[in-house]
Amino acid sequence: MTTGLKTPSSYYMEIITTFPPRPITCEAELIATQNRIDSIVSRRNLTQDDRDYLNVLGTLVYDYEQKHEPMPVLKGIALLKALMVEDNIQEKDWVDIFESESWVSEVMKGKRELTASQIQKLAKFFHLSPVAFLEYNEE
Numbered sequence: 509m510t511t512g513l514k515t516p517s518s519y520y521m522e523i524i525t526t527f528p529p530r531p532i533t534c535e536a537e538l539i540a541t542q543n544r545i546d547s548i549v550s551r552r553n554l555t556q557d558d559r560d561y562l563n564v565l566g567t568l569v570y571d572y573e574q575k576h577e578p579m580p581v582l583k584g585i586a587l588l589k590a591l592m593v594e595d596n597i598q599e600k601d602w603v604d605i606f607e608s609e610s611w612v613s614e615v616m617k618g619k620r621e622l623t624a625s626q627i628q629k630l631a632k633f634f635h636l637s638p639v640a641f642l643e644y645n646e647e
Contacts, residue, residue: 529561531568
């Protein structure tokens with residue numbers, strides 16, 4: 509009767525012995541784990557054992573970051589500003605969506621709200637749900 513478990517190869521046992529995967533509890537361990545991931549990813553011709561080990565290390569990094577470094581949820585104009593920085597987009601690039609640079613400027617300064625049409629166009633441009641560009645208060 510087989511258990512369905514795969515017996516680890518000697519190579520896999522060697523890589524997990526060299527840097528045993530353990531839950532990450534501090535920034536130093538996070539950096540060490542990320543460095544280990546980088547050293548493996550930089551190799552050519554990764555084996556299935558390498559990919560399995562990277563999967564384990566990646567899960568440990570993800571778990572730590574979820575507990576200690578939650579990503580802020582950006583909405584509305586804050587999201588638009590972050591996307592513009594990320595994609596190196598200038599206000600003048602939005603004239604097609606906003607009709608004028610002054611309108612873009614006023615929206616960015618919070619003097620005007622996004623219209624439904626602008627929200628639809630931005631959502632399509634960034635491949636996001638229109639809900640991402642809605643402003644609302646969570647009170």
